Amino acid sequence: MxxxxxxxxxxxxxxxxxxxxxxxxxxxxxxxxxxxxxxxxxxxxxxxxxxxxxxxxxxxxxTATLQEALEFMTAVMRGEVEEEVVVTEGTGDGCSESRIMPKKPSVRDRLEAAKELARRLGRFVDLEKEEHQLRIEKLKADIAERHTDTQTEPVTFMFDRKEAHPDAS
Missing domain, CATH: 1.10.10.1400 (Terminase, small subunit, N-terminal DNA-binding domain, HTH motif)
Incomplete structure (x- = not known):
């Protein structure tokens, strides 16, 4: 309607x-x-x-997407974002002048962004660790299966050091 x-x-x-x-x-x-x-x-x-x-x-x-938020925090952490700050400078005779200047994030701001990223990405890291552990367990199971499937006799290598190689003098 x-x-x-x-x-x-x-x-x-x-x-x-x-x-x-x-x-x-x-x-x-x-x-x-x-x-x-x-x-x-x-x-x-x-x-x-x-x-x-x-x-x-x-x-x-x-509303920012998760991707946008992560990209912004990454840019802050890397010092790629600038903010504008007002700076007041004395010009003499008790007078001052204000102007706007660009300022990169401080080390503290960058550290906070890194902590926020770590917190948000932590659950992804945990998932990656879990996935890695599952891959290792699967490989171990594959190896164990191959050992039980093969019924070939073990191969033995013998080395005889008595004979000298013709090029060695």
Whole structure:
């Protein structure tokens, strides 16, 4: 069902305020009926779906993905990110001047980023260790299976040091 202009505004204001009556008033419904209209609007399935859809759009626009967060923390840890800081310098005669300068992350900031990365990546490291251990166990099982499957006689090597090689003098 197509939403009316008032319903569209109601949805936006409801997301903003989380209050149906206030959203109805701001959307242009009568102050006298705003409580009832707001409540009725929230009961309508197509309005509920529109609210969910709009919230999902907002989340996708505003929320960083895990990949983005990890990339940012990595950039901070590597000192690739700069921030702007205000620096005030004296110019003489009791006067000073302020200016904005770029600043790389401090060692402390870089260390904190590294700790955050380690914390978030720790569970991946644990999974890698577990996977590595499983590979080792599989290889051991394969080797044990090969030893039980082969029924060949052991090979014995004998070396005789008495004969000298013709090139050796």
């Amino acid at each position: 197509k939403l009316t202009e008032k319903q569209e505004r109601f949805i936006d204001y409801f997301i903003e305020t989380d209050n149906a009556a206030e959203a109805a008033r701001k959307a242009g419904y009568s102050k006298r009926t705003a409580n009832r209209i707001g409540s009725e609007n929230l009961k309508k399935t197509y309005i509920q779906q529109a609210i969910k859809k709009r919230l999902k759009e907002l989340k996708n626009e505003r």
